[in-house]
Amino acid sequence: MIADVSTEIGGSGSTSSSMAVEEWIPAPDHTATDIGKFKEALYKDFEAVCTKHRGPVQFLKDLYPDRESRLLFLNSVLDLFPYSDIVMYHTEKDIPEIREDEKSSKTSQVLHISCFAWEGKVSIKRGPGKKLACDIAGRVLNEGFVTSGEPLLITCAVEGIQHDNPAKLNAQSIGYSKGFARMSTLLALIALMIKDGMTAEALKLVPRLGRSGHCKRCKLGAATVVFFLTTRGPRFQNKNVQLLFCL
């Protein structure tokens, strides 16, 4: 699936020779990192996938149908949102339970985004439809994913992806008593960000690379591979392909 990262342009690497180059994507404009354009592009994409898949949950299920693809998503999420050093995450499997009337008096646990699930019996309610999901997405993009005022009510719903340490909380294992619509919308937005990382539109998010070079999109079987070509910096003098990843 993945080829050598330092394949020379026009080199004799077996992977590059077997790929059919689809197109050269021009170097993105760094001014596209404007927050307004970012929100607009992401919301437009989200609306389109909600129309196509009928909702964010179905979109996630279609995009990550098996454990392997969910693992890939997990890896991307962990890279995109690494555990912050200044946040006290709850990482243990045993999450303290509270009574319903203690919600306002007890402190909330901060969980990492990678812990939340969408697959399986994660909520007693079905996922949100298009309109509700778009409403939530608009609000999330404008105000952020605010949970400090009203924490998500969670359950340990599914097995998820097992952690090496049995005492630690599994990834993609947290279900919802309240907040499935919000979280599934957020996860779909993140999935779109990662997915759109392969498209010209979202490449605007990586202007540091794009400003000084080009991207090259190729087909490798069912996968789309994107090369980033850059000559920026002392390491890149030889016009090597610096980044390579695939969908």
Next chain:
Amino acid sequence: MFNSSFACEVDTRVGNHWSRFNTCLQRQLSKVHPTLYDSIQKIYTQRVRFESKRAELFANFKASHRGNVRKPPNCVDWVLTLEELHTYGEMDSTLVIKEWNNVAVKADQITGTKALAVRNILSIPNPDAKDALVAHVLEFQWESCAFTEDTLGSKKIWVGYAPRGASKAWNERMKVTDQSCLLMIKNVHNTFAKTPFPIRRKVSKVDLENIAMQAAVVLSLKREVQDLLPISDMILTERWVNKFADADPRVVTEVEMVLSEKQERFAVRDIPTLCTIMDAHSGLCPLPDPTKIMIEKGDLEKSLFELQMKQMEYDLQAWQVFRHKLQTYTTTAHQTKMNWHMTAYKDNQETIKHHLSNVSRFASFDNVEVETNILKFISDIEGHFQITRGQLAFEVRETPATRG
């Protein structure tokens, strides 16, 4: 440390390149939209202990009545959630609703038409009909979809309802079945979807009840047609039932017409669409007079014979022309060839004569003087042509004695 515990499994497949891209993406995201990035980094949660799934559901629904984006659960939400509760062992939906009504404020209680709608949807025997209804609500959202609690609460649209007041045959035709229920939902959905957004309206209770009756009649008439003629199910579904489902104006108008009249002596052929389908399959299309057909057949055969004769005459003429041309060609070619041979012969003869007159000499002599004459002849030639004897070729032939 924790991060790598999950990542190691993936890294073996994709290498570090993905991570490097995402690191760039992350840096950019934190720059482009720091509010979103920071809020995702800190997700506050609480794990509340509920006595049962029912209690969890009630807590969820109570919270759904608060906030700007949130909407109180509609009857389709209730149906789906109650069905989900079945998987947790909560089989008695009536009891769940009753308990909800005990704990909920009056405005949120499931009573009246809403309760009827929930009960009606729960009791739909055809899962396809239920799925179609849910798909419609998911697509358009409850607030802006074609149905209301009032319309779904009507018992006249659901399976088993048999209207009265008309004749027995018509009452039977208008009886709602599980298939007609699905057809009604499809018709409403397609009509709603085809209507431009600004003029979309929710279907009124009376209209929905009429559509339910029309759907039932459509399916009954399909069966009646099949009783009369062996027309395949596929054809009738495609050209009759599906057209109603797609809200085809012609079919809908025809059904409305027959339903408004409900004639005693109604026959399926009274509906133009069905009449066309039946005519196309019954072989009862008007045929011309058989005598006329025979006459036309005789004329046709005569014309055919004449045509064949003309064709043969033409072929004969063509053959004759061909033979004549071939003969002419052969004669001309032979004559030309002979002329050429004659010319060549004459030319050769002339050439030989000329040659012989120049380079040869004929002499006749008696045997006695032969040697002398030959030597004299050779000497003459040598002298005349200034050549040596070795350059001469000569032949001596003995002519018949009679010649001399």
